[in-house]
Amino acid sequence: MSRVDPTAVAETPPGVAVRRTLRWCMGERSVVVDSVAEEVPVAMRYNGVPFAVMMATPSDLEDLALGFSLTEGLITDASELIGVEVHPSIEGIEIHMQVTGTAPAASLPATSGRALPGRSGCGLCGARLLEDIMRLTPPIESASTFPVASLRLALSSLPRMQPMNVATGSTHAAAWVELDGRITRLREDVGRHNALDKLVGSLRRGSRSTEAGLVLLSSRASYEMVSKAAHAGMAVVAAVSAPTALAIDLANAAGICLIGFARRDRFNVYSHPERLLGSE
Secondary structure, eight states, X not given: OEEEOOOOOOOOOTTEEEEEEEEEETTEEEEEEEEEXXXXXXXXXXXXXXXXXXXXXXXXXXXXXXXXXXXXXSOSSGGGEEEEEEEEOSXXXXXXXXEOTTSGGGGOOTTOSOSSOBOTTOSSTTOOSHHHHSOOOOOOOSOOOEXXXXXXXXHHHTGGGOHHHHHHSOOEEEEEEOTTSOEEEEEEESSHHHHHHHHHHHHHHTTOOSSSSEEEESSOBOHHHHHHHHHTTOOEEEESSOBOXXXXXXXXXXXXXXXXXXXXXXXXXXXXXXXXETOO
């Protein structure tokens, strides 16, 4: 038996599309309108020079431009990114960025871009050389700490603050948590690296400090996620899933408190536990 679900999706969050699909349930089939996350190629250009093509959710792209530029070391300060233009096309989206002459991206030769596109599940796909991946990460100089009680509060409010994931069940989130446990900024994307870059860009565009607080990830904590957090000056990183061995080593070297398997009633602290107050 086939029937059409009368429930239509009236409004969808940015970055979400709707598709008709055939649903099987308990021996009955129905045609329903399903919400799915958008995923498009996003090309990054600096002063006209192509650098990388990322698969990303087409929302908060100006935040992505700034955050990606900072965490990839293409600019050293937000002031070096002096212009961002987003150009949609049939093939995807191009982000044209203008940087100052002092920015590292200003000296990119035309052949320096990544050899392969960065897929939504990969933050380092297409890097040409090993040294491009294992680049030095700046140590966190601040003495920032974070209360355990505030982490627990943030974990309880995270799920309902992800409208894209609520609609599709297929996106990652990166959230900025204040010392009192409030989530004051959150970005979503099909790629966990893009979500973190969007968060960093959003914070820096708003001239928000990343020293006092915690970045909460709905994904695993891989090496490149910890590297991006270090470049953004984030001293405490919590992920709801597992870290990798290399991510733990990097967090130790960079002075980052890395938390994995974060739940309200339990979590693992893999590095610099002195930054987590009340973890005894």
